[in-house]
């Protein structure tokens with residue numbers, strides 16, 4: 001059940017989260033990864049088409065509350081936007097009976113590495129002073145080269161509203177008859193995508209993405225389609241670094257509508273852990289090893305940051321963390 005995580009010598013959540021910290025140490029009180037972000041509320045408008053694959057109530061037609069957070073894949077809450085290649089979306093959908101579907105997705109079309117151990121090795125190598133460390137890592141994890149190609153070549157955007165956010169990890173949808181379907185999903189923007197370069201993003205300023213999404217949402221709701229992709233026999237479900245072949249059947253299950261930008265520091269995202277294993281009946285984890293490892297690491301990060309409340313008070317004058 002604990003996937004060996006309690007055995008001595010194995011990769012543990014504590015070691016994994018410690019490895020995320022930059023050489024100067026973690027930013028106390030903040031998420032240990034994806035530390036820079038901005039919170040929002042809205043709704044998920046389910047069109048009911050996902051009910052063919054999953055009996056989850058949130059995939060039956062209806063409108064359900066959504067809480068989420070756009071973020072940058074960095075341990076530094078003050079990182080300039082153009083220095084961070086990976087952007088993320090944490091999302092919680094709530095069914096009328098209170099059942100939750102939490103997810104945390106990113107914009108690359110595949111993950112840089114195949115296993116949680118390789119992610120740990122990447123973090124360790126990238127923070128190492130040994131000039132050979134990254135060379136050794138890349139030799140042992142050739143899939144990372146594909147990610148480097150994406151990171152160097154893929155266009156940037158000037159808005160979170162123009163980014164697609166991908167589950168990358170495979171999950172199992174269970175339908176009303178009990179049949180199981182391996183899927184991945186993406187939230188695909190309805191906004192027109194205008195590619196830019198990293199130099200153009202730099203010129204827009206270090207915190208452009210937060211300022212821009214606040215302005216854009218203030219001028220009108222922003223939308224993403226939930227596109228579910230069905231695996232075919234033989235498609236790898238245990239390795240998020242491997243894309244599935246083109247042409248797989250997809251279902252557009254509904255629309256995420258971002259209606260209001262919320263305060264990041266004092267807002268409703270602060271005390272949420274977007275743990276990707278918090279799933280409603282009708283959605284389950286697959287043989288992908290990441291969600292279990294992520295769940296343990298996110299809990300460790302959550303426990304650390306919520307115990308560091310004096311370093312991240314709810315407002316400028318609070319010293320105890322008590323919400324005013």
Ligand code: HEM
Pocket residue numbers: 016017020030031032033034037069070071087088089090104105106111115116119166167168169240272273274290293294297298301302305
């Ligand atoms: C073993 C691999 C991974 C580790 C150790 C890891 C670690 C973490 C940690 C510690 C956090 C902060 C949690 C918190 O304090 O609430 C986080 C947040 C996040 N992670 Fe991961 N992660 C991993 C893989 C992934 C993958 C595969 C994805 C996407 C497909 C992803 C997307 C995100 C996103 C979007 C957030 C921000 C969620 C929020 O806004 O709270 N991570 N990650």
